[in-house]
Amino acid sequence: xxKVAIMxxxxxxALELIKILLRNPEVEIVALTxxxxxxxxxSEIHPCLEGRLxxxxxxxxxxxxxxxxxxxxxxxxxVASMEVIPDLLADGCRVVDLSADYRxxxxxxxxxxxxxxxxxxxxxxxxxxxxxxxxxxKIPPADLxxxxxxxxxxxxxxxxxxxxxxxxxxxxxIIDAKSGVSGAGRNPKLxxxxxxCNESITAYGVGTHRHTPEIDEVLSTVxxxxxxVVFTPHLTPMNRGILATxxxxxxxxxxxxEILNVYRSFYEGxxxxxxxxxxxxxxxxxxxxxxxxSVQFSGDQLIVFxxxxxxxxxxxxxxxxxxxxxxxxxxxxxxxx
Numbered sequence: 232x233x234k235v236a237i238m239x240x241x242x243x244x245a246l247e248l249i250k251i252l253l254r255n256p257e258v259e260i261v262a263l264t265x266x267x268x269x270x271x272x273x274s275e276i277h278p279c280l281e282g283r284l285x286x287x288x289x290x291x292x293x294x295x296x297x298x299x300x301x302x303x304x305x306x307x308x309x310v311a312s313m314e315v316i317p318d319l320l321a322d323g324c325r326v327v328d329l330s331a332d333y334r335x336x337x338x339x340x341x342x343x344x345x346x347x348x349x350x351x352x353x354x355x356x357x358x359x360x361x362x363x364x365x366x367x368x369k370i371p372p373a374d375l376x377x378x379x380x381x382x383x384x385x386x387x388x389x390x391x392x393x394x395x396x397x398x399x400x401x402x403x404x405i406i407d408a409k410s411g412v413s414g415a416g417r418n419p420k421l422x423x424x425x426x427x428c429n430e431s432i433t434a435y436g437v438g439t440h441r442h443t444p445e446i447d448e449v450l451s452t453v454x455x456x457x458x459x460v461v462f463t464p465h466l467t468p469m470n471r472g473i474l475a476t477x478x479x480x481x482x483x484x485x486x487x488x489e490i491l492n493v494y495r496s497f498y499e500g501x502x503x504x505x506x507x508x509x510x511x512x513x514x515x516x517x518x519x520x521x522x523x524x525s526v527q528f529s530g531d532q533l534i535v536f537x538x539x540x541x542x543x544x545x546x547x548x549x550x551x552x553x554x555x556x557x558x559x560x561x562x563x564x565x566x567x568x
Contacts, residue, residue, distance in 0.1 A: 233558050236262035236296045236324075238315065239306035240288050243413050244329060246277045247547035248304055253283060254565040261299045263288045297322030302558065304550055305329060313351045316375065325374045325557060327550045333358040333377040334445050344441045360449060361553040363562060364388060364501045370556040378553065379449075381545025382408050382442040382464060385475040387449050388504060388522050389537030392497035394454035398490070399479035399533070401458040406446070408475040409465040411513075414541045422466065429468045440464050471542050472513030477535040490526050490533070498524075502563050503544065503552070511538035520548035520566045 235252060237245050240263040252258050263273055265288035273288060274281040293315045296303055303319055305312045305328045312330035319326050335341045338352040349355065359369045361376040362384060370376060379387070386406050393399040409432070415423045422428065422435070443462045450458040491506060498504040503520050511523035515538070522539040539545055548566055555564050 232259045233257055233302065234259050234261045234300045235554070236260070236264070236291075236300035236303045237306060238264045238296070238303055239266070239308075239311075240273060241265045241267070241276050242306055242417050243542050244546040244550075245304075245306045246279075247542050248306065248550060249273070249277070249280060249284060251543075251547060251551045251565045254568070255560070257560065258565075260284060260286065262286070262291060262296055264291050264296070266290075293318035293324070294322055297324040300324060302327070302554060304554070309345055310347050313349065317351050317354075320374055327361065327376045327378055327553050327557075329378045329546055329550055331380065331441060331445070333375065334360065334379070334383075336448060340444050340448075344444055361549065362387060362449070363549070363552045363556060364498060364504055365391060365449075365453065367556060367562070370553055371559070373557065376553045376557070378546070378550045380442045380445055381414055381473055381539075381541040382410065382440070382462070382475070383445045383449065384545050384549060385473045385522065385537045385539050386442075386446050386460070386462070386477065387453075388539075389475055389477055389524055389535045390450055390479065391453045392494050393479060393490070393535070394450055394456075394458065395497065396493055397454075397482060398485060398493065399481055401451075401454050401456040403480055404458070404460045405478040406460050406462045406475055407465070407477070408462065408473060409467045410473045410541055411467060411469040411471040413471045414473070414545075415466070428466060432465055432467050434463055434465050436464055469513070471540055472517055473539055473541045473545060474511065474513050475535075475537045477537070479533060479535065481531075481533055487526060487528060494524060494526075503548075503566070511536050513538050513540075516540050516544070518543065520544045520552070 270287040309330045313332040336356040338349040341349045358377045359373040361378045494506040505523045524537050527534050
């Protein structure tokens, strides 16, 4: 049995993690933590787990977690993650971090966008970025994986094949992305109250969203050139899902069939990317670990569409993909139902 812990078990992504891991008979969840002052049973926090997992949420130190678990999923907010991960690693516990603390390469960029000084900067730039469709070969031996953000996975998967094949210009790429309300997390906020967001759609984080440097950085690595995107997220009145509509500029004349063939070749053997003929729909990927991608033309303008479930392929599902590769399981274990 592979013993795992989940730190920050009260959130939406953590609930999806638990449900996926419970489908793996070789995995035992042995510890859960939360920042609540008492020790509630997990079924008090997530009632759908009643009778499925008998564990309290405890205030455990990294050493206590390492004594119980071989792997830890760190579903804590940014800054809180880097406060515990060095000790987990020092005690021999391997980690998949769902926060943004280890995604960026430059501590100065992290400080600019997250407004905190990074306290573990030597790991930045060497931590494996956990997008298996791009870097599956680097994941198995790693002790720490930086799980991608939800908007970033949607955008990167949609644009990487074009940049890798030099089919689009690396700058001036417009990403218009729309996400369900669960992307804002479980803590109550004014903008995500039902009466505020129902029957409404709004842009937010215009020019300041923290996924922007992550998208630029990863796609620059894929392209070999500096990539700059114009990224605008929108909050939509649905529970889950992301649809990114992207407008890159082609470097040469190419037709739709040729582009789709580039995508199919790039993602051949990648079980969770579906290159489809129709425009993706969020309800078709809801509750799954799939990312659906397609392209269309409007005149000479190429339009790329990418859709996924922000809580699964955008968070918990890809975290389990990474864990499966690290632990020696099939990449799809627990993820295809």
